Amino acid sequence: MSDFRQRALDYHAYPTPGKIRVELSTSADSVDDLALAYSPGVAEPVREIAEDPDNAYKYTAKGNMVAVISNGTAILGLGNLGPLASKPVMEGKALLFKRFAGLDAIDIEVKHRTTEEFINTVANIADTFGGINLEDIKAPECFEIEQELIKRCKIPVFHDDQHGTAIVTAAGMLNALEIQGKNIESAKIVCMGAGAAAVACMELLIKCGAQRERIYMLDRKGVIHTRREELTEHKKLFANNTDKRTLEDVMEGADIFVGVSGPDVLPPETLALMAENPIVFACSNPDPEIKPELAHEVRKDLIMATGRSDYPNQVNNVLCFPFIFRGALDVRATAINDEMKVAAVEALRTITKEPVPEEVLAASKSDSLTFGKEYIIPKPMDPRLCERIATAVSKAAIASGVARVPENSAE
Numbered sequence: 001m002s003d004f005r006q007r008a009l010d011y012h013a014y015p016t017p018g019k020i021r022v023e024l025s026t027s028a029d030s031v032d033d034l035a036l037a038y039s040p041g042v043a044e045p046v047r048e049i050a051e052d053p054d055n056a057y058k059y060t061a062k063g064n065m066v067a068v069i070s071n072g073t074a075i076l077g078l079g080n081l082g083p084l085a086s087k088p089v090m091e092g093k094a095l096l097f098k099r100f101a102g103l104d105a106i107d108i109e110v111k112h113r114t115t116e117e118f119i120n121t122v123a124n125i126a127d128t129f130g131g132i133n134l135e136d137i138k139a140p141e142c143f144e145i146e147q148e149l150i151k152r153c154k155i156p157v158f159h160d161d162q163h164g165t166a167i168v169t170a171a172g173m174l175n176a177l178e179i180q181g182k183n184i185e186s187a188k189i190v191c192m193g194a195g196a197a198a199v200a201c202m203e204l205l206i207k208c209g210a211q212r213e214r215i216y217m218l219d220r221k222g223v224i225h226t227r228r229e230e231l232t233e234h235k236k237l238f239a240n241n242t243d244k245r246t247l248e249d250v251m252e253g254a255d256i257f258v259g260v261s262g263p264d265v266l267p268p269e270t271l272a273l274m275a276e277n278p279i280v281f282a283c284s285n286p287d288p289e290i291k292p293e294l295a296h297e298v299r300k301d302l303i304m305a306t307g308r309s310d311y312p313n314q315v316n317n318v319l320c321f322p323f324i325f326r327g328a329l330d331v332r333a334t335a336i337n338d339e340m341k342v343a344a345v346e347a348l349r350t351i352t353k354e355p356v357p358e359e360v361l362a363a364s365k366s367d368s369l370t371f372g373k374e375y376i377i378p379k380p381m382d383p384r385l386c387e388r389i390a391t392a393v394s395k396a397a398i399a400s401g402v403a404r405v406p407e408n409s410a411e
């Protein structure tokens with residue numbers, strides 16, 4: 001067994017199995033404590049909440065608690081491995097929520113037959129939480145699931161693989177384009193993958209100025225074009241009126257490659273076909289569409305990003321989901337809308353251009369990090385992210401009318 005594989009397994013197995021646990025937030029030492037915490041004292045907040053559901057924010061952990069919910073149908077770039085196998089990833093997301101944004105998060109893996117059954121399960125438990133982070137649910141079901149749950153739940157519901165990934169991709173991409181001296185309006189974009197992340201990334205890039213007809217999306221059958229039959233609703237939105245059919249066809253002269261598909265699907269010879277100063281985001285986890293070493297060998301003029309922590313430019317939704325939920329929950333937002341997403345993009349872009357704190361340099365084992373080809377997006381352990389993104393998101397929630405309490409007054 002490789003050393004890294006064994007270390008990863010040991011990390012999960014010791015000192016206790018898994019990565020999260022529940023801790024008490026109040027004293028439970030004396031008989032008096034128990035009388036307050038449990039019977040008879042607990043009856044008082046019960047009555048208060050029965051009277052007014054908003055009192056749940058005052059007397060329970062609801063307001064600082066996120067549910068990370070998956071059915072394991074699209075675990076990272078690994079595929080449909082079932083709900084239980086997704087548990088390490090969901091515990092991992094809970095770890096990140098806590099570590100980076102101080103939010104308590106609990107993983108829930110749902111076994112179900114129909115999409116409707118999944119939606120009902122989540123909708124029926126939603127009131128327990130301050131927000132719901134949907135994770136690693138395959139397309140096209142994920143679109144209906146998210147839309148329906150947004151309608152049915154009073155709390156924010158956010159499919160991280162769509163919007164978290166899209167927000168970080170848009171921020172990194174706009175910065176990379178600036179460095180490469182290109183503009184998004186005229187960029188020729190190739191998107192490898194047509195799942196949740198692909199569709200959301202391309203829609204957000206279009207909101208940022210990209211031209212839909214200059215986007216070429218590919219699924220397992222090749223380029224998605226207008227003469228293809230049996231396209232899902234979401235793929236139809238990206239059907240390009242083109243004669244091009246293969247990855248090589250569309251990579252000729254492309255400015256941007258976004259990979260949200262699977263490992264090693266971008267051959268170096270194909271990368272070589274791209275326009276001058278290309279941008280490659282190979283975001284499949286854990287293994288990118290092309291290895292950075294290989295890509296840099298072929299193209300010296302490249303800006304390269306992956307979803308991983310062990311290379312420069314980590315374009316991963318960890319840079320978004322903890323903080324967008326922090327901002328949303330701080331003002332008890334009823335939703336995470338486009339205004340809040342754009343605020344997160346802008347905050348991420350701005351932070352990248354400012355001097356990096358010493359502790360971030362130390363944690364990332366680098367001497368300097370300055371805005372440029374090897375630093376287009378902040379590092380996940382940057383302590384500025386929480387405060388800056390959350391504040392920007394809270395403000396956008398207030399301005400767009402989805403906040404239920406003013407900033408800093410959430411109890």
Ligand SMILES: O=C([O-])CC(=O)C(=O)O
Binds near residue numbers: 075136317
């Ligand atoms: O977990 C990660 O590293 C990013 C992610 O959401 C995914 O790949 O599905």
Ligand SMILES: [Mg+2]
Binds near residue numbers: 160161
């Ligand atoms: Mg995911």
